[in-house]
Amino acid sequence: MMDRVFYTKGHGTSNDFVILPDPDGELELTPALVAALCDRRRGIGGDGVLRVVRAAKHPSSVELAADAEWFMDYWNSDGSIAEMCGNGVRVFARYLVENGLATPGPAGLPVATRAGIMHAVVQGDIISVRMTTPRVYAASTATVGALTVPGIAVDCGNPHLVCGLHDGVALGGLDLTTAPVVDKALFGAGVNVEFVEPAGDLEGRDRHVTMRVHERGSGETMSCGTGALAVGAVALREAGLTSGSVAVDVLGGRLVITCDDEGAWWLAGPAVLVASGEVDVAALAL
Numbered sequence: 001m002m003d004r005v006f007y008t009k010g011h012g013t014s015n016d017f018v019i020l021p022d023p024d025g026e027l028e029l030t031p032a033l034v035a036a037l038c039d040r041r042r043g044i045g046g047d048g049v050l051r052v053v054r055a056a057k058h059p060s061s062v063e064l065a066a067d068a069e070w071f072m073d074y075w076n077s078d079g080s081i082a083e084m085c086g087n088g089v090r091v092f093a094r095y096l097v098e099n100g101l102a103t104p105g106p107a108g109l110p111v112a113t114r115a116g117i118m119h120a121v122v123q124g125d126i127i128s129v130r131m132t133t134p135r136v137y138a139a140s141t142a143t144v145g146a147l148t149v150p151g152i153a154v155d156c157g158n159p160h161l162v163c164g165l166h167d168g169v170a171l172g173g174l175d176l177t178t179a180p181v182v183d184k185a186l187f188g189a190g191v192n193v194e195f196v197e198p199a200g201d202l203e204g205r206d207r208h209v210t211m212r213v214h215e216r217g218s219g220e221t222m223s224c225g226t227g228a229l230a231v232g233a234v235a236l237r238e239a240g241l242t243s244g245s246v247a248v249d250v251l252g253g254r255l256v257i258t259c260d261d262e263g264a265w266w267l268a269g270p271a272v273l274v275a276s277g278e279v280d281v282a283a284l285a286l
C-alpha cells in the first residue's frame, strides 16, 4: 500500500480534477481511493481524477501507444470510470506541457482516452481539443421533480441527454441536487444530462446558450466539456447548420464548440493548474 501520493489540482471552467502522475502505471488506484481524494471535506476535492500514465503502461490504452505517449485514465468522483472527459483532456494537456512531459506538434498534442485519441492545441490560456464527432441518436426525456423535459441523446464517446427548456421554465430554478430520472433502458450505463436555455446573440458565434449539467458519477458540476459538445451539436442541428460555432455558458465560465468546414469538432476554453503537493493516503481513510 502506498503511503504518500503526489498530486496536482487543476480545473477547466471550474470542472475540477485531482491529477495523479503515475508514468509507469504503478499506483494502486481504487474506486475508494478516488472517492476519498475527490471528497471536498476530507480529501482534496474534485469532480474527478486524471491519472497521468504512459499509454504503453495501461491495459486500456496499450493499443494506442504508437500514436499517443500519454493516457488520461479518467475516474468520476464517485469512483466510477468514464470513457471520456472533455475538460479533463484540456487540463491533462496543460499538465503535460507545464511539466515538460510533452510538446504539442503541428497537429496538436495526442492524448489517449477510453474513447480514442484526442488532439489538444495550446494557445496561451485557451486549450482546444479536437473531439470525436458527436452522434445524435434518439429522443428521450429527463424528469426533475414534477417537470419532464424532452431531450435528445448524443454520444460523445460518453453518453449525454440534451434537454432544451421551454414554456418559461427557468434554468436557474432546477434542483439538480439529485440525478434527473431518465429512461434506464436507453441509458443502461447511466447518462450525463444537460439542461439548456437560449442566451442573447453573441458576435462571431452562430448560437449562444446557457447550460447546467448533472454528470453521471459526479453530480451537478460547474462545467462539462463533452456536455457542451453534445449541446453544441444539437444547437447547430436545430439551426440547420452543418458547420459553425456555439458559445456554451456554464456555471464556471464559457466553452466554445466549433464544427469546422472539414467537419472536425472542437472544444475550447481555459484550463489551469492551481496547486501541487503530497497526499497522506492513510489519513484519507480516517
Ligand SMILES: N[C@@H](CCC[C@H](N)C(=O)O)C(=O)O
Pocket: 015, 076, 081, 082, 083, 084, 085, 086, 087, 088, 158, 159, 192, 215, 216, 217, 218, 221, 223, 224, 225, 226, 227
Ligand atoms: N466533465 C467531463 C465529463 C466526465 C465524465 C462523465 N461524468 C461521465 O461519466 O461520462 C467533461 O468535461 O466532459
